Amino acid sequence: MLSSMLQVLILGLALGGVYALMASGLTLIFGVMRIVNLAHPIMIIAGAFVAYWLFRLYGVDPILAMPIAASVLFVIGVALYKLVFEKEAASAKYSEMTVLLTFAVALCADGLLGALFSNTQRVTTPAYATDAFIFGTVFIPKGQAYAGAISLLVIGALLAFLNFTRFGTAIRATTQNRAAAQLMGVNVGRVSLITFGIGIALAGAAGALVSFIFSFFPAKHWEWIAILMSLVVLGGMGKLVGAILGAFLLSVIAAFVGTYFGSTWSTMTFFLALFVILLVKPEGLLGDRQEEA
């Protein structure tokens, strides 16, 4: 009993790392720009496709493909920001407008990926994806262990970048108070552009990892929107550490629910959690009560 619970806990934690990486870009973008990016999950799937084709065509390991997926998605993110979001900053109904725009972008990307690659289930199959580490009575699938560990490394690098570099400080300043940051000489427009790119790049990186632990298809991202939102909302919108905490917490809960009630309900955990959090503590675990935009 105890060992089986330990087993579920370990599986939950391993997935939690990947969820944290998936949510980190989303919360970063919300923090700096106050954009609720509904197109984030489809960008993860785009990243998964980059890894998938590199693996299928050239045999590149998905983990090695991660930087490539991140770079490709960074360019896409920057282009998207330039084309769609840059001029919206002056819009009167900014938050509503940007949500609708990201929704429309998600529709476009979903349709484009679906038209190009069809909606069949895909997964990359490096050797470790089907292997496991075994310690006595508990096991960890190698794929999930690697993905979780690498996610934590990337998040660590992101935190270091935000805390110990000049540009990272500028990003944090903009998150805290956009107007004040601008007055202190931060080029808010450039910070927004780069942050959007980094956020989408993180989605791409997560996608490369997702490609060998979940099977994916373009239309799957609608489900992930609600999942990722629940993590981000639980942690407090725009709080990176909160999102990571939320990811681990919900991932573990979902793993237990999935084991004891069936896998359908494990997905449901996230959606119901989202409702409960929004009702009980809408500002999230680490969030400060902010006025509605």
Next chain:
Amino acid sequence: MATGLGVSDVLKARKNYNEGLASTGRRERATWFPLVLLALLVLLPALQITGGHNYTLHLMLYAMMYAAMASSWNILGGYTGYISLGHNVFFCIGGYFSGMLLAYFGVTSLLTAPLAGLAAAVVGFAVGLITLKMRGPTFIISSIALLMVARILFDHWQFVGGSNGVTLPQMDIPAQWAKLPYYYSMMVVCALTVWASYRIKHSKFGLGLRAISQDEVKAESAGIDTRFYKVLAFAISAFFVGMAGAIWGEYITYLRPNIFLIILVAANMVLMCILGGKGTVAGPIVGAVVLIAFNELSVTFFGASEINLLITGLVMVLALKFFPAGIVGTLARKRRLPRVLDWD
């Protein structure tokens, strides 16, 4: 007072003046246009006497359904300013409610549609009590989560056929006239929705809703029971969507979650309102007609539904970037709106 004018005189004069303005507005209003439109729609099935126009009827039915749904969405999304991206949940509830009555008791959906609407409205009221506590982006996220919850529930609820759905019995009518009952029912639903949308906009209730969309805190302090207003708007907008769902379900003769609960249905409702003009009475109808015509063309040229999704998204980006007020809204702002489309 020196002028001999009491407060009541002033109030009376002001009231007269306002009524004068209102009656001028009413006289200038092209009320004949919606009526002529309705008459044409009533007469359209006469084409079937020669036969071969089932496609035209289907297209009109489809357009009327979306006009009803978009108008209904507009009550919440346009007047009140709460964007719901999961409104097809009520479409699904309406369809399944009537569909189950048909499958188990053999009562046609055309009769049970108002009940289905009511069921959707009750669910809408209950959900609204919870989700309408949130504002702005958080409400939008919760509406997507609602859609996902509904999808999982309907996919696994064996009583309603799970993800395979159920097949409904068909009416025993010769193919030439088979579409007529549904066509006329959908027309009634559509006309009712547009009428309700008009009446709401011109009522104290509608004024309250629009105040909420402008500034909810100020609306609250002006004495509007914002919570009740919002939830009621949500329930009303669920009601008509539910009715449309009931008729659509029997019309296509089978119910399946992946017909009702796909994001494209919700996206269409939103996009039609944005295209036509959010918060105007005629906007959603114009949007529905334009978007359906456009979709029909794109399906003819490109086929695949994925391309259709891509194009829907592209149109939405372009509309949001360049016509945020929509066709009717933009024309009205430029004072170029033809009188026949001025239904506000």
